[in-house]
Amino acid sequence: MPRMLDVSDEVRAEIGDEEADRLLVGDNAPGSYDCTSCRTPGDSEQERTSTVLFIGDETAVLAFAHASCLPSQVVQVTEEQLQGAVRSISGDSAPGGPQKSVPEQAVLGVTSGLVLIAGELHPALVVEPTSPIARPGTDGVGDDFLPLLIEQGFMPMTQLAAVPPVLHGWSVLLAVGQLHAVLQPGPTGGQPVAWWQAHQPLQVTDGWRAAANKHQQVLMFAAPVGSIGRQPREDLLRDAIDKAAANGKLVAAALPLAGV
Numbered sequence: 585m586p587r588m589l590d591v592s593d594e595v596r597a598e599i600g601d602e603e604a605d606r607l608l609v610g611d612n613a614p615g616s617y618d619c620t621s622c623r624t625p626g627d628s629e630q631e632r633t634s635t636v637l638f639i640g641d642e643t644a645v646l647a648f649a650h651a652s653c654l655p656s657q658v659v660q661v662t663e664e665q666l667q668g669a670v671r672s673i674s675g676d677s678a679p680g681g682p683q684k685s686v687p688e689q690a691v692l693g694v695t696s697g698l699v700l701i702a703g704e705l706h707p708a709l710v711v712e713p714t715s716p717i718a719r720p721g722t723d724g725v726g727d728d729f730l731p732l733l734i735e736q737g738f739m740p741m742t743q744l745a746a747v748p749p750v751l752h753g754w755s756v757l758l759a760v761g762q763l764h765a766v767l768q769p770g771p772t773g774g775q776p777v778a779w780w781q782a783h784q785p786l787q788v789t790d791g792w793r794a795a796a797n798k799h800q801q802v803l804m805f806a807a808p809v810g811s812i813g814r815q816p817r818e819d820l821l822r823d824a825i826d827k828a829a830a831n832g833k834l835v836a837a838a839l840p841l842a843g844v
Contacts, residue, residue: 589634
């Protein structure tokens with residue numbers, strides 16, 4: 585059965601027409617897969633699926649993502665990052681095998697959406713890592729994602745009754761109408777550095793961009809892995825945010841806009 589695959593021109597140029605055509609007719613494409621962006625299951629027979637080609641210094645790996653998470657694209661990475669991606673895509677270790685002593689570097693999943701607070705729509709980013717975040721220098725046991733953000737100034741939220749306070753020094757980089765990065769203060773108080781950076785600028789809706797321009801800030805919500813998940817609609821995203829807040833698994837801040 586033909587797959588609902590998107591193969592971009594740049595991916596086709598890298599893998600060749602023959603391989604691209606074989607993917608499109610279903611010869612080499614998986615039916616089910618784990619999305620390389622949000623790490624939840626997908627099915628290329630049932631939903632639009634993007635082909636994402638990771639290219640390292642010596643190796644290239646073709647992965648698959650929900651089209652709603654990522655467009656089909658070529659992503660340039662270091663060989664070390666690519667080997668980590670290979671381990672992640674392939675499931676890493678045999679079922680029932682021992683856990684690795686060195687945790688994989690988690691990937692931050694970022695979703696944009698509009699949230700209604702006190703009768704007004706606000707642009708929001710929801711950040712959820714793909715695996716537990718360990719405190720630097722520890723053995724990797726446990727999840728310190730929220731405590732680390734609270735130490736940076738993010739506020740725990742138990743409900744979305746009011747806009748969270750502004751976190752000065754942090755900002756959201758929006759350029760030419762696309763989302764590029766979340767910036768945090770530099771280690772020595774100098775130029776801001778990227779806390780999260782998109783592999784490729786993320787498209788946002790006209791409504792989201794208009795709300796960001798109106799408020800000149802973006803609300804960032806963060807939750808531990810497994811708290812919110814990939815939600816296909818903004819109302820479902822809001823329900824998941826509310827549930828995470830009620831469970832004590834949500835921190836937030838208002839981040840000023842950087843860029844244009």
